[in-house]
Amino acid sequence: MSAADTRPSLWRSANPPLRDWRGLRVWVVGASSGIGEACAHAWWQAGAHVTVSARQADALQRFVDAHPADEQHHAVRAESLDVTDLAACRAVAERVLAAGTIDLVLFCAGHYKAMRATAMDVPDIAKHNAVNYMGAVHLSAAIVPALLAQGHGHISFISSVAGFRGLPNGLAYGPTKAALTHWAQTLYIDLAPHGIGVSVVHPGFVQTPLTAQNEFKMPAIITPTEAAQAMMGDWARGVFEIHYPKRFTRVLKALRCLPHRLYCWIVLRATGL
Ligand SMILES: NC(=O)c1ccc[n+]([C@@H]2O[C@H](COP(=O)([O-])OP(=O)(O)OC[C@H]3O[C@@H](n4cnc5c(N)ncnc54)[C@H](OP(=O)(O)O)[C@@H]3O)[C@@H](O)[C@H]2O)c1
Numbered sequence: 001m002s003a004a005d006t007r008p009s010l011w012r013s014a015n016p017p018l019r020d021w022r023g024l025r026v027w028v029v030g031a032s033s034g035i036g037e038a039c040a041h042a043w044w045q046a047g048a049h050v051t052v053s054a055r056q057a058d059a060l061q062r063f064v065d066a067h068p069a070d071e072q073h074h075a076v077r078a079e080s081l082d083v084t085d086l087a088a089c090r091a092v093a094e095r096v097l098a099a100g101t102i103d104l105v106l107f108c109a110g111h112y113k114a115m116r117a118t119a120m121d122v123p124d125i126a127k128h129n130a131v132n133y134m135g136a137v138h139l140s141a142a143i144v145p146a147l148l149a150q151g152h153g154h155i156s157f158i159s160s161v162a163g164f165r166g167l168p169n170g171l172a173y174g175p176t177k178a179a180l181t182h183w184a185q186t187l188y189i190d191l192a193p194h195g196i197g198v199s200v201v202h203p204g205f206v207q208t209p210l211t212a213q214n215e216f217k218m219p220a221i222i223t224p225t226e227a228a229q230a231m232m233g234d235w236a237r238g239v240f241e242i243h244y245p246k247r248f249t250r251v252l253k254a255l256r257c258l259p260h261r262l263y264c265w266i267v268l269r270a271t272g273l
Contacts, residue, residue: 034208083135154197
């Protein structure tokens with residue numbers, strides 16, 4: 001039997017389900033507001049050891065103060081971090097791992113500014129790439145070797161339906177989310193046979209500081225708490241591609257399959273752009 005035959009089959013592997021969070025260790029990167037903060041709160045409520053990261057140390061400290069230890073909850077730890085800095089990602093990962101093995105890392109950091117081809121801003125395109133895509137690469141490089149060494153754990157990435165296919169205003173943001181989804185898909189292929197969970201999240205519209213700049217009426221918008229609930233449910237089921245709210249994301253998935261010209265016609269009509 002060759003070495004390849006002894007590897008676990010990719011077909012039999014699904015993400016190990018994460019149902020009971022009591023005593024598990026999670027690290028949320030991009031937790032100073034929005035979806036990341038809501039997930040960190042849900043994990044604290046569920047009895048996990050939570051570490052929160054983002055650049056704004058004061059916002060993280062407010063979160064820590066609002067989530068103290070008691071009989072059912074563990075104290076939250078804060079580690080400020082800029083994901084564009086690989087050395088900083090490695091240093092924080094080392095500190096998180098010094099406290100114990102890690103069960104789930106959530107990459108939730110994100111930068112979004114509407115941009116069209118009529119007003120290209122190359123430095124801001126580079127910033128989208130540095131945070132949304134290279135930030136995820138840095139975090140993966142900092143944590144995946146430890147997950148492999150532990151032989152368990154899960155890494156999850158918040159991408160976006162904006163990465164499915166080109167959209168108006170998405171010139172800087174959309175390509176980084178397409179790349180992030182592709183990164184997660186490929187990591188899954190490489191890590192699932194080792195028993196490591198990988199998931200990618202495709203939210204529709206969620207009411208957060210990131211979408212507060214949108215001047216149009218956002219269809220099927222949900223709260224960060226609802227987003228966190230949807231994700232907790234799908235991590236419990238071992239789902240690879242998590243998407244919500246289904247009434248919106250299913251439409252975008254169907255649009256993804258249309259021929260190019262029909263897709264463009266529908267998108268331009270629907271957005272009025
Ligand atoms: N809201 C939506 O409708 C929606 C839809 C699809 C996908 N998403 C994605 O969901 C994720 C969370 O976004 P959100 O909507 O919850 O917005 P948000 O409240 O603005 O959260 C973004 C988080 O990213 C952190 N961040 C930004 N740059 C960072 C950096 N260089 N290093 C570390 N952290 C950084 C921010 O914290 P600091 O400023 O403190 O660093 C903040 O905690 C993003 O990836 C976003 O693209 C959101």
